[in-house]
Amino acid sequence: MFSPRDMPSPSSIFSAYASMTASIMLLRSMANELIPHPIRGYLFNTFRYLIRPRSPTLTLIIEESTGIARNQVYDAAEAYLSTRVSPENERLKISKSPKEKKLTIRLEKGEKVVDSFNGAFFKWRFICAESEKNNPNDHTNSNISVRSEKRSFELSFPKKHKEMVLDCYLPFILEKAKEMKDEERVLKMHTLNTSYCFSGVKWDSINLEHPSTFETLAMEPDLKNAVIEDLDRFVKRREFYKRVGRAWKRGYLLYGPPGTGKSSLIAAMANYLKFDIFDLQLGNIVRDSDLRKLLLATANRSILVIEDIDCSVDLPERRHGDGRKQTDVQLTLSGLLNFIDGLWSSCGDERIIIFTTNHKERLDPALLRPGRMDMHIHMSYCSYQGFKLLASNYLETPSEHPLFREIEGLIEDIQITPAQVAEELMKNEDAEATLEAFVKLLKRKKMEGDVCENYGPEKPQPSKRRKVGCKQKPGVGITKSNIGVTQRRTRRMRRERSF
Ligand SMILES: Nc1ncnc2c1ncn2[C@@H]1O[C@H](COP(=O)(O)OP(=O)(O)OP(=O)(O)O)[C@@H](O)[C@H]1O
Numbered sequence: 001m002f003s004p005r006d007m008p009s010p011s012s013i014f015s016a017y018a019s020m021t022a023s024i025m026l027l028r029s030m031a032n033e034l035i036p037h038p039i040r041g042y043l044f045n046t047f048r049y050l051i052r053p054r055s056p057t058l059t060l061i062i063e064e065s066t067g068i069a070r071n072q073v074y075d076a077a078e079a080y081l082s083t084r085v086s087p088e089n090e091r092l093k094i095s096k097s098p099k100e101k102k103l104t105i106r107l108e109k110g111e112k113v114v115d116s117f118n119g120a121f122f123k124w125r126f127i128c129a130e131s132e133k134n135n136p137n138d139h140t141n142s143n144i145s146v147r148s149e150k151r152s153f154e155l156s157f158p159k160k161h162k163e164m165v166l167d168c169y170l171p172f173i174l175e176k177a178k179e180m181k182d183e184e185r186v187l188k189m190h191t192l193n194t195s196y197c198f199s200g201v202k203w204d205s206i207n208l209e210h211p212s213t214f215e216t217l218a219m220e221p222d223l224k225n226a227v228i229e230d231l232d233r234f235v236k237r238r239e240f241y242k243r244v245g246r247a248w249k250r251g252y253l254l255y256g257p258p259g260t261g262k263s264s265l266i267a268a269m270a271n272y273l274k275f276d277i278f279d280l281q282l283g284n285i286v287r288d289s290d291l292r293k294l295l296l297a298t299a300n301r302s303i304l305v306i307e308d309i310d311c312s313v314d315l316p317e318r319r320h321g322d323g324r325k326q327t328d329v330q331l332t333l334s335g336l337l338n339f340i341d342g343l344w345s346s347c348g349d350e351r352i353i354i355f356t357t358n359h360k361e362r363l364d365p366a367l368l369r370p371g372r373m374d375m376h377i378h379m380s381y382c383s384y385q386g387f388k389l390l391a392s393n394y395l396e397t398p399s400e401h402p403l404f405r406e407i408e409g410l411i412e413d414i415q416i417t418p419a420q421v422a423e424e425l426m427k428n429e430d431a432e433a434t435l436e437a438f439v440k441l442l443k444r445k446k447m448e449g450d451v452c453e454n455y456g457p458e459k460p461q462p463s464k465r466r467k468v469g470c471k472q473k474p475g476v477g478i479t480k481s482n483i484g485v486t487q488r489r490t491r492r493m494r495r496e497r498s499f
Pocket residue numbers: 216217218219256257258259260261262263264265358379417418419420422
């Protein structure tokens with residue numbers, strides 16, 4: 001047993017310490033004489049390294065800049081940690097620029113955050129070292145110094161988690177930060193500005209504030225899910241497109257009567273993917289060189305939209321810069337498509353192109369050729385499902401209402417566009433009165449045999465449509481690269497003239 005009597009006395013400790021110090025000094029002076037200076041330094045450092053206690057913790061230093069560029073890990077950590085502040089934090093920085101939608105929170109110098117991931121805990125600390133240097137650009141010898149800050153994060157964790165941090169935790173933070181940035185991103189709508197008479201047309205941009213989302217869009221649920229899945233698959237497949245040697249782009253053809261939500265679907269896609277929209281009005285382009293310039297000026301992660309393609313292929317006569325007619329050059333749809341294909345195969349990533357038309361049957365076959373438009377999406381008249389979604393959006397009614405059954409029976413027999421339904425639902429704030437008026441409208445339409453919209457010379461024959469029972473259900477018009485089916489369907493649709 002250890003007893004207080006066994007304890008060494010203070011005088012014996014002091015004499016042991018003194019003799020140890022004396023021997024170290026002796027060794028040092030011998031070493032100083034015998035061993036050359038550089039080797040001495042090396043031995044000393046190795047000895048210190050060997051006797052230093054091992055720490056079980058690893059600390060990663062994440063600096064703001066790599067010397068040349070910004071450090072992406074730093075930016076991601078800054079964004080991510082702003083969502084991890086806790087009541088323990090005492091000082092935080094807060095800011096908002098005019099372009100930002102929300103307040104930005106950042107850690108103040110020295111603040112710490114503890115995060116957990118996969119059951120492990122990680123300690124973060126924000127370091128901000130200030131330094132003062134003479135201004136290298138100051139040639140007046142005024143000795144004015146510039147203050148600079150070197151910011152970094154320290155990430156500490158048990159060494160055994162090193163692989164997990166490098167392979168999972170940091171990639172997770174990078175991904176989270178990207179999601180946050182996408183959410184914050186203010187989408188742009190680029191349209192043509194034709195007022196640059198001498199330098200040709202240019203893109204002008206405004207903030208895209210179209211509120212349409214997949215939640216607010218009345219569409220057959222299966223069709224909507226198919227579109228969402230297709231978009232998800234597309235954005236995830238960077239490596240796939242590279243492997244198979246295809247340009248990373250996707251084409252959609254939206255067709256259907258006016259007011260069925262084609263433009264709303266484009267806005268919903270842009271809002272979902274956080275892609276900018278480039279609205280290419282072909283009618284405003286008079287020179288091929290302009291078209292080339294405009295296409296080259298479109299950005300990655302964007303949607304190029306050409307609306308009413310059946311109308312815009314009657315392109316204006318090409319003209320020289322001085323206004324003389326240039327009749328030898330005609331931009332045909334297939335020419336335009338080859339142009340876009342060629343351009344996008346050689347540059348640009350994550351591009352979507354969308355054509356819309358009210359008359360698919362009038363389209364140039366070049367557009368329907370295999371591999372051109374990956375998905376054909378038929379936007380059709382309002383179904384009962386579509387009505388229910390609009391009613392819950394516009395009237396905030398519960399999912400069931402006594403009048404719904406009557407509406408279901410009526411709406412399937414007539415052709416009414418979601419735009420018309422939306423307009424009716426907006427007429428009155430009182431849900432009860434609105435639904436009653438809507439039932440009356442449907443009955444009137446049914447009695448009048450007004451089963452379709454008149455939106456051009458091809459007004460379909462209601463009796464014919466009824467006979468073949470061809471109110472094409474939304475969703476049946478969708479094909480994925482299945483052009484054979486699409487073409488057969490187009491022929492059938494031509495026969496049926498469903499819209
Ligand atoms: N499917 C839908 N779901 C929800 N709202 C819709 C839908 N379709 C149309 N609307 C409403 O009608 C308005 C007009 O629709 P939109 O411009 O999207 O139709 P469109 O099919 O593009 O017509 P057009 O062929 O004339 O360009 C939209 O702003 C929206 O309020």
